Amino acid sequence: MKNYDTLLKDLTPKKFTKFGVIWTSFLLVIIIIGIIAYIDQIIKGQVVTNMRDYALWGIYISNFVFFVATSFVGSIIVAVLRLTKNEWRTPLVRIAEIITLASIVMAGITIMIDMARPDRLLNLFIHARIQSPITWDVIIIPTTIVISFLLLYFPLLPDFAILKDFFKKKKPKLSKLYGKLSLNWKGTKKQKAIQTKSIRIIALMIIPIGLMLQTIDAWLFSTTYRIGWDSTNMGAYFISGAFVAGVAALIVVVYVVRRTNKLEKYITNFQFDKLGKLLALACLVYLYFNMNEYLIPAYTPSIGEEIHLNTLFVGSYSYLFWMVTIGGLILPILFLLFKKGRKPLPMFVIGLVVVIGSWWKRYIIITPTLLHPFLPIQGVPESWHHYFPSLHEWLITIATLAMALLIITLLVRYLPVIPIQRTAEENDLLETNIKH
Amino acid sequence: MKEQDNNSRRNFLKKGGLALGALSATAIALASFQKEAVEETGEKVKLLSPEGDIVEIDKAYVKSAHDLNLPLDSKKIREGIPNRKFVMVIDLARCKNALKCVSACNKNHYIAGKNAWLKVYKMQESKDTAPYWMPSACQHCDQPACVTVCPVDATFKRRDGIVLIDNERCIGCRFCMAACPYSARVFNWEEPDQGEIMMNIDMNHVVPSPEHAGLPSVKGTVDKCDFCPHQIDKGELPHCVSACPNGVFYFGDKYEDTVTNGDETVRLSKILEDKAGYRLMEGLNTQPSVYYLPPKNRSDDFKDGLDKYNEFQSVEKPT
Numbered sequence: 138m139k140n141y142d143t144l145l146k147d148l149t150p151k152k153f154t155k156f157g158v159i160w161t162s163f164l165l166v167i168i169i170i171g172i173i174a175y176i177d178q179i180i181k182g183q184v185v186t187n188m189r190d191y192a193l194w195g196i197y198i199s200n201f202v203f204f205v206a207t208s209f210v211g212s213i214i215v216a217v218l219r220l221t222k223n224e225w226r227t228p229l230v231r232i233a234e235i236i237t238l239a240s241i242v243m244a245g246i247t248i249m250i251d252m253a254r255p256d257r258l259l260n261l262f263i264h265a266r267i268q269s270p271i272t273w274d275v276i277i278i279p280t281t282i283v284i285s286f287l288l289l290y291f292p293l294l295p296d297f298a299i300l301k302d303f304f305k306k307k308k309p310k311l312s313k314l315y316g317k318l319s320l321n322w323k324g325t326k327k328q329k330a331i332q333t334k335s336i337r338i339i340a341l342m343i344i345p346i347g348l349m350l351q352t353i354d355a356w357l358f359s360t361t362y363r364i365g366w367d368s369t370n371m372g373a374y375f376i377s378g379a380f381v382a383g384v385a386a387l388i389v390v391v392y393v394v395r396r397t398n399k400l401e402k403y404i405t406n407f408q409f410d411k412l413g414k415l416l417a418l419a420c421l422v423y424l425y426f427n428m429n430e431y432l433i434p435a436y437t438p439s440i441g442e443e444i445h446l447n448t449l450f451v452g453s454y455s456y457l458f459w460m461v462t463i464g465g466l467i468l469p470i471l472f473l474l475f476k477k478g479r480k481p482l483p484m485f486v487i488g489l490v491v492v493i494g495s496w497w498k499r500y501i502i503i504t505p506t507l508l509h510p511f512l513p514i515q516g517v518p519e520s521w522h523h524y525f526p527s528l529h530e531w532l533i534t535i536a537t538l539a540m541a542l543l544i545i546t547l548l549v550r551y552l553p554v555i556p557i558q559r560t561a562e563e564n565d566l567l568e569t570n571i572k573h
Numbered sequence: 574m575k576e577q578d579n580n581s582r583r584n585f586l587k588k589g590g591l592a593l594g595a596l597s598a599t600a601i602a603l604a605s606f607q608k609e610a611v612e613e614t615g616e617k618v619k620l621l622s623p624e625g626d627i628v629e630i631d632k633a634y635v636k637s638a639h640d641l642n643l644p645l646d647s648k649k650i651r652e653g654i655p656n657r658k659f660v661m662v663i664d665l666a667r668c669k670n671a672l673k674c675v676s677a678c679n680k681n682h683y684i685a686g687k688n689a690w691l692k693v694y695k696m697q698e699s700k701d702t703a704p705y706w707m708p709s710a711c712q713h714c715d716q717p718a719c720v721t722v723c724p725v726d727a728t729f730k731r732r733d734g735i736v737l738i739d740n741e742r743c744i745g746c747r748f749c750m751a752a753c754p755y756s757a758r759v760f761n762w763e764e765p766d767q768g769e770i771m772m773n774i775d776m777n778h779v780v781p782s783p784e785h786a787g788l789p790s791v792k793g794t795v796d797k798c799d800f801c802p803h804q805i806d807k808g809e810l811p812h813c814v815s816a817c818p819n820g821v822f823y824f825g826d827k828y829e830d831t832v833t834n835g836d837e838t839v840r841l842s843k844i845l846e847d848k849a850g851y852r853l854m855e856g857l858n859t860q861p862s863v864y865y866l867p868p869k870n871r872s873d874d875f876k877d878g879l880d881k882y883n884e885f886q887s888v889e890k891p892t
C-alpha cells in the first residue's frame with residue numbers, strides 16, 4: 138500500500154508553509170517583547186510585578202508548575218505505553234517527547250524568572266542545602282532535561298541517517314548536519330543492540346524521574362504550614378494533575394501537527410479515540426484527588442480551611458474555581474465518554490480547554506492560599522491584600538509559553554515527527570504477515 | 574561623648590554578660606563568676622547574679638563587653654554568642670498600640686519598604702471575645718520553617734537562638750516567606766531607598782552584617798526582625814524594648830532565666846508562670862523564642878489604641 142518512497146515523502150521534515158512562517162515570526166515577536174519586559178524587571182526589581190509580601194508568589198510559579206505538569210506527558214506516553222507495548226502510540230511518541238523536552242526546559246527557565254537575584258544562581262550549587270525542596274528541584278530538573286533529551290535523541294538516530302541520504306542532493310548542508318547528528322548510524326546489528334538497550338534504560342528511568350519531578354513540585358508547597366498546601370494529598374494530586382495536563386497538551390499538539398504536516402494517514406481517528414480514553418481516565422483520577430483536596434476538608438474545616446474553601450467555592454476565586462473544575466475537568470469527562478467526543482476536532486477543542494483549565498488550575502492552587510496567612514494582613518497598602526498579575530508578569534509569562542511553542546515548532550520543523558524507520562519496520566512486518 | 578558612655582557601661586560586663594540593666598542608672602548587669610585566679614584590684618562593681626541578687630565583686634573578675642564584639646567573620650556571625658539563648662516576652666495587658674516600638678524599629682533598621690518588620694496587630698479571635706493589641710515580629714523559632722526551606726543557607730539559626738539572613742547570599746526565591754507561619758518576613762521588591770543610611774555607613778565605617786539587618790537592605794532579598802544583635806553587642810536592649818513607654822517588651826536570656834524591659838528585671842520562668850505566658854501557634858511546633866502574656870487586667874481601654882491604628886500602613890513615609 139504505502140511504499141517506502143511515499144513514506145519518506147510524507148514523513149520527512151517539510152519547509153514552513155506561509156502559515157508556518159507567520160506563526161514562527163508571531164512567536165518571535167512575543168518572545169522579544171517578553172525578554173524586554175524581563176530585562177526591565179531585572180533593572181527595576183520585582184516591584185514591576187504585582188507580587189508583594191503576602192502574595193509572594195504569583196504566575197511565575199504557577200506557570201512553572203504548569204510546565205512541569207505538561208512535561209509529564211513524556212513519562213506517560215513514551216514509557217508507560219512502551220512498557221505495555223501499546224502499538225497505537227508509535228506515531229505519537231515523538232511528539233510527546235518533543236513536548237516533554239520543551240516543557241521541562243521552559244520550567245527551568247521560568248523558575249529562574251521568579252528568582253529575584255538570578256545573578257546569584259550559582260549559590261544554589263555553591264551553598265546547596267539538601268534539606269530544601271528547592272535543592273531537590275535543582276537536582277531533578279536538569280536530570281529530567283538530560284533524560285528527556287536522550288529519550289528524544291536516541292530513537293532519532295536511524296531517522297537522522299535516513300534524512301542524511303534523503304537530503305543529500307537537495308540540501309547538502311542540511312544533509313551534513315543530519316549526518317553528524319546520526320552519529321554515524323549504519324544500522325548494524327551491534328549499533329541496533331546498543332540503541333535498543335539504551336532506549337529501554339532511559340524509558341525505564343523516565344518513569345520514576347517523572348514521578349519524582351511532579352512530587353517534588355508538590356512538596357514545594359506541602360512542606361509549608363500554609364492552609365491549602367499543607368496536605369499529604371499533594372504529591373498524588375500533582376501527579377494526577379500532570380497526567381491530565383500532559384495528555385491534553387499532547388492532543389492539542391498532535392492535532393495541529395497532523396493538519397499542518399498532512400499526517401492524516403498516519404495519525405488516524407483510532408489514535409484520537411485512544412487518546413480520548415486516556416484523557417478521560419486521567420480526568421477521572423484527577424477528579425478523585427480533587428475531591429480529596431477540596432470536598433473532604435469541607436466536612437471538618439478549621440477556621441483557616443473554612444475561609445480558604447469559602448473563597449474558592451463562593452468567594453472571590455469561585456468563578457475561576459468552578460470554571461476550572463467544571464469546564465476543565467467534569468465537562469471533558471462527559472464529552473469524552475461518547476465516541477463522537479473522541480473524534481479529532483472535538484478532541485482538539487476539549488484538549489485546548491483542558492490545557493487552559495490546567496494553567497488556571499495552578500493559579501488557584503498558588504494564589505488564594507497566600508492571601509490567607511495565619512496572622513491577619515495588616516499594616517500594608519490595600520493593594521497588597523489582592524493579587525492579579527501585572528503587565529510585566531503577563532508579557533513575560535506569555536513569552537515563556539511562546540518559547541515553549543517555538544521549541545516545539547522548530548523541532549517539528551526539523552525532525553521527523555513520526556519515526557520513519559519504526560513506521561517502515563512496522564509496515565514491513567504487516568506486509569510479511571499478509572504474505573504468510 | 575556617646576562612645577565614652579558606652580565604654581563605661583561595657584566595663585560592668587563580664588564575658589558573656591549582657592547589660593540588660595545597662596539603661597538604668599545603677600547599671601545592673603548580668604554576670605556569671607569566673608573560676609580561674611585573677612589578681613584583685615580592690616575596686617568593686619555591682620552586678621546581678623544569675624540568682625537575681627545584686628552582688629559586689631572585684632573589678633578584676635569582670636571582663637569588658639568588648640570581648641563580645643566578635644570579629645565580623647561570617648562564621649562567628651553564624652555561630653552567635655556562646656552560651657546564650659535570647660528570648661522576648663510581650664505583655665499584651667500593657668499594650669495600648671502606642672506604636673513607639675514600630676517607629677523605633679523602623680528608624681533604627683532604616684526600613685525602606687511599606688511593610689514593617691514589627692507590627693502591632695489588631696486582634697480579635699472571634700466575635701464574642703475581647704479585642705486586643707498584639708505586637709508581633711519574627712518569633713526566632715527554635716524550629717524555624719524559614720531556615721528549613723532555604724536552599725542556600727542564607728537564612729540561618731544561631732546557637733544563641735537568633736535567626737538571621739545573609740543578604741549577600743539570598744537568591745530571592747521567597748520560599749522562606751511562604752514557609753513562615755507568622756508572616757514575619759518582608760521582601761525588598763525594589764532598590765531600597767536608604768540614601769542617607771549609606772552615607773552613615775560610610776562615615777561610621779559600619780561593615781554591613783546580618784547582625785544589623787537593614788544596614789543596608791539589599792534589593793531582591795528578604796529582611797525581617799533581627800532581634801538586634803548590634804544592640805546586644807553594645808550591651809543595650811533591642812530598639813522596640815527600650816522605645817516602649819508602657820514596658821510591654823521584655824528581653825533577656827533564657828539560660829539565665831532573666832528578662833528585663835529596662836525598668837524591671839524579672840525571672841522568665843516566674844513571669845510566665847504568674848501570668849500564664851504562651852507562645853503563638855504553639856500547635857505548629859515552631860518553638861518560638863517570643864512569649865506572650867495574655868491581655869488580662871488591662872489598665873486601658875482597647876479603644877484608646879484605635880486612634881493610632883492604620884490598617885494600611887506600618888511604615889510612616891515622609892510626605
Ligand code: SF4
Binds near residue numbers: 713755756
Ligand atoms: S517567625 Fe518566621 S521568620 Fe521568624 S524564625 Fe519563625 S519561621 Fe522564621
Ligand code: SF4
Binds near residue numbers: 725726728745794
Ligand atoms: S528568599 Fe533568600 S533567605 Fe528566603 S529561602 Fe530564598 S534564599 Fe533563603
